[in-house]
Amino acid sequence: MLRRAHARGAGRSHPLSGRLTRDMRNFLPLRSTLLLVLMAPVAMARGRDPNVWSAYVRGRPDEWVRRLNVTPEAVTVLRFQQPCDREGTKILGWEGRFEPVECAGKKVLVEPLQALDPEDRFLMVVKLADGTEVPFTLMRATKKEGEWPDQQVNVFIEPDTHESLQKDLEETRKREEALSEVVERRYREDTADHALAKLLVTGDIKQTALVQREKWVLKGRSARIVARVYGGKTKAAVLFTVTNRDPSKPWSLAEARLRAMRPGEDQSPPFLFGEARPFALRADCDEIAPGETGSIAVVVDRNAFHTETGLVKTLALEIYRQDGLLDTHVVLDRRLLRE
Template identity: 60%
Template structure:
């Protein structure tokens, strides 16, 4: 299983100081996902407001020490909404609500812990927890890069550039898929020496929403199983995945390449004849799937 991590949600700490020169803290949100501001004291629902939210967000919720934000759809990069959170003691906390950005720290916020006293016990504990989490993510990133530094990943990278002639792959099948969210996909299936490959060319025809890959799964199929996705009961198998971009903007085209080694067809009971490759988009919906025949991997 491969999961796109660029849109992963996160928990983040911010410290508000009484400095008039400080800019409003940014809060990064994404469509149809609730972002929670966690405060140190209750907020005042009557005086907690966001400007211009109508038609773009669910009604703002101020419940106890929590403020809940949920966009109805993904925001555009230029969108900015002023959020003013008023605490029970009358203190006003300004925030700028915006879309996710391209930088690593501009992922959607699942929860934002807001601290007024940076040296308080709670703030220090949360900061220690965040530091440990960053360390774990860094180690995981290093491990993932080492794990993906393989010949199959190099082949997949070549396929994303369109340089098929530099490989031993031969195209065997091609089909067109049109998805419900307006994407057009050209699926090309390749036969190779001890390997098979799939190249997915995605054109985003949605007028305003970007397309991105959330997850790819490769699983065995069982004899007599309905050969239609989703395939829930097969054994997960390894593969190499590369994309030419993290996100496909409206009107643009991107390429996803998958390389499957012959060993993926092997199980404890022997070789299986078919593997199912499933592609899930950013909202978790299955966009398309491919059945790979073992005859694609030349002996």
């Protein structure tokens, strides 16, 4: 006899359906203006890890002002080779939008009081102890590549020093590694399952052989999530439709995990010890603005149920949002697959 899953306000579960819980728990941080000649920002790692890069000041005055992507969720730190001048360092028109800009020795701290609007631009000038003025334009940070929040910027006024050259070499190596990861990831994602996930996330379900088995609705404090569970001859899939209910903060996917469940294992998340299984994922946007809706599709091949220890009956799919919290999970039964 098949066990049925229940969720408050969701109705009765289909015996072949996935399971969606309401559990949202924490799973586990000179006097002239100089041209900035810059290296591209270096993402230290994926997800929520710091975005650290270096700026090298060269060239004619007023030729280019470097932009900084800032967010109220993190303090942006500028590090210089000499102390800054507190009186001469300022943001123009900052009142009510930023904390007062702080000079702490060789560091400058920038913190918005609220998320900036997409069209917002604020000019900040950092004055150093020798009279050098370095300009920046403060803009809204997003999850898009090239617009990630800048958490630390190392500014070199003398770009040919040993320290700056060493830093340049380190960042060049990191950029090469990051580009290699991008190429490898795109190669891995050039699969039929990723193409199928793309059809789901764009609403072209009729172009697939998948059949919807169940639909669940989760209403949390930060998001309303609708999960549609699909079955097919050799595939199972879940389409998450996420509506951001937070009045000010964007919602984004930090990580999705798929693990094999052991017989008799408690079906409450998080699932820590099961064998990680492969899946394909596609999303229609990098982040979901307050009040907006986005989609995430996950496709699982029947081979994912074949582990090193043998065939398993169920797989646990977990969805973690940008702050590291587990937003929801779905338990996929092997009987979703029509042989």
